[in-house]
Amino acid sequence: MFEVLLQQTQAAAPAIEPSAAAALALGLAAFGAGYAERGIGAAAMGAIAEDDSLFVNGLILTVLPETLVILALVGFFLI
Amino acid sequence: MSTAGGSNPEYVTARVKARKSALYGDEEYRKLIRMGPAEIARFMEESDYEDEINALGSRHSGVDLIEYALNRNLAKQFDDLLRWADGRLYDLIARYLRKFDAWNVKTVIRGLYSGADRDAVSDDLIRAGEFDDEFLDRLLDAPSIEEVVERLSGTIFGPGLDDAYADYEDTDVLVPLENAIDRTYYSHLLEGLVVDEATQQYRELLEAEIDFRNARNALRLAQTGADIDPAEYFIKGGSLFSASELATLAKNRDELVSKIRESKYGDDLSDALDELESAESLIRFERALDVALLKYTDQLGHVFPLSITPIASYILAKEREVDNIRAIARGREAGLPEEQIEQELVIL
Structure with a gap:
């Protein structure tokens, strides 16, 4: 009796709720984007320090990994 | 400085690549070859060397001005590298830049040997290595070569120089001392180099540098016909020669050439080797060695x-640039024809 009850509750409640999983995915995506930007940002700063005219290019390249977060955000709204 | 204390190759390589693209190319050299010393100085003032030319312009003129400006700029560039780098990258760059410590020690010893005055020697130093200004000044103040060796006893050069000094006293030529310095430098360069794939490539580059230097030394000895045992001046760490092999090869130039031709450097050096076989000119072979090394590092920097490899490639390229400008300025001063100066240049 008790075992059956246990099995039923396990089936009914997944370990992570869909919305929680989406939040987790978003967080991980943002973490990945941050890590990617670390390297790009450092290189961009180096290039800008040598040549001011590279500011725009550096800025664009630095924020490119932000697209990762935006895609994850799409997933978040689909759930 | 990153607070994490990690290595920051992204930042340093981005800056280094920007600087590297600003180095003089074919076209600039072609212009420079046609200029006199004063014009060269003005040309340099309009490019990267502005600060140095301005700072030294009131005290020196002509070729001296160019020479000192070049040395100072070189030191500044490499100090910058050390300032930017952190962590493991700093360690690797500092190791490589000890080359200039070796150079400075050699300059001081040569200055004392030839009896040059202190200021002249001081202007020739490249203050880019690990030794700080204070220590270099102490070396400059030393009254004799023995005293220089004494003052270096606490550094990495200490033990090697102590042994070489006895040789120097017997023979009264500088070769033993200079070789002791070179050997110390190269043995420290490879010591405890941690191996991952990139460092492995870097290690190969250093080995190539050592191999080329050994080959060059052996050829020079063979050329002069001096009765010196090449094995004594062999630098350890290369992959191509062993000490005993080099000793026998140095006596026979043809065998040495064919040995290099069969090695892994054969393809890169085939033009240089043809040159060496046909002509007696050692200078052109040495230039070809420099070009081959430069190409090799350049390619590694892209891989x-x-x-560290793009940075090492920049260091080598910058050194070559300084050598080239110096050769042009000196050549023009001595009134050499343009073609001959062109032969002296190392251009990729």
Whole structure:
């Protein structure tokens, strides 16, 4: 009796709720984007320090990994 | 400085690549070859060397001005590298830049040997290595070569120089001392180099540098016909020669050439080797060695962009640039024809 009850509750409640999983995915995506930007940002700063005219290019390249977060955000709204 | 204390190759290589693209190319050299010393100085003032030319312009003129400006700029560039780098990258760059410590010690010893005055020697130093200004000044103040060796006893050069000094006293030529310095430098360069794929490539580059230097030394000895045992001046760490092999090869130039031709450097050096076989000119062979090394590092820099190799490639390229400008300025001063100066240049 008790075992059956246990099995039923396990089936009914997944370990992570869909919305929680989406939040987790978003967080991980943002973490990945941050890590990617670390390297790009450092290189961009180096290039800008040598040549001011590279500011725009550096800025664009630095924020490119932000697209990762935006895609994850799409997933978040689909759930 | 990153607070994490990690290595920051992204930042350093980005800056280094920007600087590297600003180095003089074919076209600039072609212009420079046609200029006199004063014009060269003005040309340099309009490019990267502005600060140095301005700072030294009131005290020196002509070729001296160019020479000192070049040395100072070189030191500044390499100090910058050390300032930018952190962590493991700093360690690797500092190791490589000890080359200038070796150079400075050699300059001081040569200055004392030839009896040059202190200021002249001081102007020739490249203050880019690990030794700080204070220590270099102490070396400059030393009254004799023995005293220089004494003052270096606490550094990495200490033990090697102590042994070489006895040789120097017997023979009264500088070769033993200079070789002791070179050997110390190279043995420290490879010591405890941690191996991952990029560092492995870097290690190969250093080995190539050592091999080329050994080959060059052996050829020079063979050329002069001096009765010196090449094995004594052999630098350890290369992959091509062993000490005993080099000793026998140095006596026979043809065999040495064919040995290099069969090695892994054969393809890169085939033009240089043809040159060496046909002509007696050692200078052109040495230039060809420099070009081959430069090409090799350049290519490595593209294979592993986030490692020390692009930085090493920049260091070598910058050194070559300084050598080239100096050769042009000196050549023009001595009134050499343009073609001959062109032969002296190392251009990729």
